[in-house]
Amino acid sequence: MTAAKPPVARQDSSPAAEQDDIYRIFTEKSADGLLVIDDHGYIRYANPAAIALFSPASGTLIDSHIGVPSVLHPTEIQIPRPDGIRHIELMASEILWDKAKATLTSLRDVTERNQNRQELMDALAQFRGVVEQSVAGIYIVQNGRLAYINPRFAEILGYTRCEELVGREIFSIVAESDRDIVSKNIQRRISGEIDSCAYETRLLRKDGSIVDVGVHGSAATLRGQPAIIGLMQDITSKKQAERDSREYLSNLEASLMGTVGVAVNLSAIRDPYNASHQRRVAEIAAAIGVEMGFDANRQQGLRIAGMLHDIGKMSVPAEILVKPGRLSALEYILVQNHTVAGYDILKAVKFQWPVAEIALQHHERMDGSGYPKGLKGDEILQESRIIAVADVIEAMSSHRPYRPSLGIHAALTEIESGRGNHYDPAVTDACMRLFREKGYVIPE
Amino acid sequence: MTTENPDEKYHLRLYIAGMTPTARRALSNIESICTDNLQGRYDIEVIDLLEQPALAEGDQIIAVPTLVRRLPPPLRKIIGDLSQTEKVIVGLNLVPYKKDP
Numbered sequence: 001m002t003a004a005k006p007p008v009a010r011q012d013s014s015p016a017a018e019q020d021d022i023y024r025i026f027t028e029k030s031a032d033g034l035l036v037i038d039d040h041g042y043i044r045y046a047n048p049a050a051i052a053l054f055s056p057a058s059g060t061l062i063d064s065h066i067g068v069p070s071v072l073h074p075t076e077i078q079i080p081r082p083d084g085i086r087h088i089e090l091m092a093s094e095i096l097w098d099k100a101k102a103t104l105t106s107l108r109d110v111t112e113r114n115q116n117r118q119e120l121m122d123a124l125a126q127f128r129g130v131v132e133q134s135v136a137g138i139y140i141v142q143n144g145r146l147a148y149i150n151p152r153f154a155e156i157l158g159y160t161r162c163e164e165l166v167g168r169e170i171f172s173i174v175a176e177s178d179r180d181i182v183s184k185n186i187q188r189r190i191s192g193e194i195d196s197c198a199y200e201t202r203l204l205r206k207d208g209s210i211v212d213v214g215v216h217g218s219a220a221t222l223r224g225q226p227a228i229i230g231l232m233q234d235i236t237s238k239k240q241a242e243r244d245s246r247e248y249l250s251n252l253e254a255s256l257m258g259t260v261g262v263a264v265n266l267s268a269i270r271d272p273y274n275a276s277h278q279r280r281v282a283e284i285a286a287a288i289g290v291e292m293g294f295d296a297n298r299q300q301g302l303r304i305a306g307m308l309h310d311i312g313k314m315s316v317p318a319e320i321l322v323k324p325g326r327l328s329a330l331e332y333i334l335v336q337n338h339t340v341a342g343y344d345i346l347k348a349v350k351f352q353w354p355v356a357e358i359a360l361q362h363h364e365r366m367d368g369s370g371y372p373k374g375l376k377g378d379e380i381l382q383e384s385r386i387i388a389v390a391d392v393i394e395a396m397s398s399h400r401p402y403r404p405s406l407g408i409h410a411a412l413t414e415i416e417s418g419r420g421n422h423y424d425p426a427v428t429d430a431c432m433r434l435f436r437e438k439g440y441v442i443p444e
Numbered sequence: 445m446t447t448e449n450p451d452e453k454y455h456l457r458l459y460i461a462g463m464t465p466t467a468r469r470a471l472s473n474i475e476s477i478c479t480d481n482l483q484g485r486y487d488i489e490v491i492d493l494l495e496q497p498a499l500a501e502g503d504q505i506i507a508v509p510t511l512v513r514r515l516p517p518p519l520r521k522i523i524g525d526l527s528q529t530e531k532v533i534v535g536l537n538l539v540p541y542k543k544d545p
Binding site: 071 | 461462465493500504506508509511512521531532
């Protein structure tokens with residue numbers, strides 16, 4: 001270090017000498033650079049930190065002509081060095097040095113601080129750009145009011161300027177029917193019960209119309225106070241698409257059921273008994289499905305399969321179908337063929353359920369004694385095992401052209417006695433619960 | 445003590461390193477001070493050390509912004525953003541133009 005007249009260590013221990021030692025320690029150990037600049041702009045003293053800041057090639061700053069500081073208040077200067085420019089905060093105060101006017105100048109290197117600040121400013125600018133140009137609405141709610149919104153949020157609600165909404169009570173833009181749920185969702189996040197939540201709600205546009213939106217907000221802190229920051233999207237199109245899709249599916253289902261109805265009605269012209277048999281089997285099968293915990297879609301599949309399971313009987317000569325007494329072996333083969341004939345009719349129809357296979361397998365039995373393939377147990381579709389039980393229940397409990405009704409009790413006894421060998425035990429049990437415990441009655 | 449000729453022209457050189465906010469303020473301040481006090485008896489040259497680093501050596505510039513009074517002699521220097529007019533006038537020993545009585 002080179003200094004023209006720094007307070008140097010002294011050998012004596014007088015109070016003045018001790019005071020000088022303290023000043024010397026302060027100046028030499030100071031992290032800030034200290035310069036004494038005379039009235040002509042020449043450096044008369046530089047502490048080690050100042051020398052390090054300037055890194056002079058000569059190793060000294062003394063007598064360097066830096067210039068008189070033009071301001072006493074803090075200002076920023078730059079020091080060009082071979083390794084780059086350092087940004088320095090300069091503060092000056094007027095003093096006497098060797099009985100002449102001089103300036104004590106402190107220098108603090110703020111290069112990194114400035115870089116950090118610039119990076120922060122750049123990041124903020126980028127963040128602001130992202131937020132301001134976001135295709136999603138962005139909002140901050142605090143104390144029940146909109147503390148911030150981006151332009152897209154205003155646009156979704158039909159406003160041209162964000163200022164029209166900032167400061168507004170949040171409930172003034174929520175449809176009345178949704179205010180309770182919005183209030184609860186805000187409270188749950190503010191109280192800390194949950195961190196974030198996503199839900200759909202309905203907001204009021206400037207013109208009073210309703211807009212469907214999806215919101216996803218998280219608990220946050222703004223200026224030390226709890227707040228919610230979130231995204232909001234206009235889901236009007238999505239909602240309309242959902243409504244259109246539901247309507248389309250509903251129409252499709254109605255159309256399908258109408259088509260099934262037409263097929264059943266056509267078969268009813270030729271064989272009215274068989275048509276009403278299929279309708280009742282459909283209802284019994286669906287009821288068993290409910291008892292076994294099938295969902296609505298699977299119940300519907302059972303109902304449609306039930307309505308069509310004997311469609312193949314259209315291929316059997318009518319006189320055989322209504323013939324009283326025993327059938328000949330050939331006639332029996334023709335009757336048995338109705339499952340395959342039904343499959344051939346139904347296989348071309350693209351149902352969402354395996355209706356053709358259900359019809360094909362509804363005379364299969366658990367022990368393999370059924371037809372047409374002699375499938376066993378789990379080889380048989382569960383729906384076919386249900387239709388099999390419903391088919392026997394309906395057939396035995398109804399009048400037939402060739403015989404009177406045998407009654408529901410006889411039908412249930414037949415099912416019970418065939419439990420496990422002919423009929424699926426789970427289906428049998430569900431059927432018994434349905435008729436015996438819940439008093440199910442076959443619809444007319 | 446001012447002993448200089450009040451009609452003498454001032455040649456000022458402002459050293460900067462890029463047009464930083466401080467450099468911009470320094471340039472604006474010196475132009476304003478000269479306009480108010482020197483009535484056309486001056487010219488200001490701006491040297492950007494980012495573009496002409498070698499020029500720093502001639503005037504022994506070790507910090508910027510530095511304003512150098514190159515003429516009239518003696519050479520004087522002041523540093524900072526030049527926002528305190530009185531200190532600039534004193535530091536450069538400028539002799540304000542005096543109107544004829």
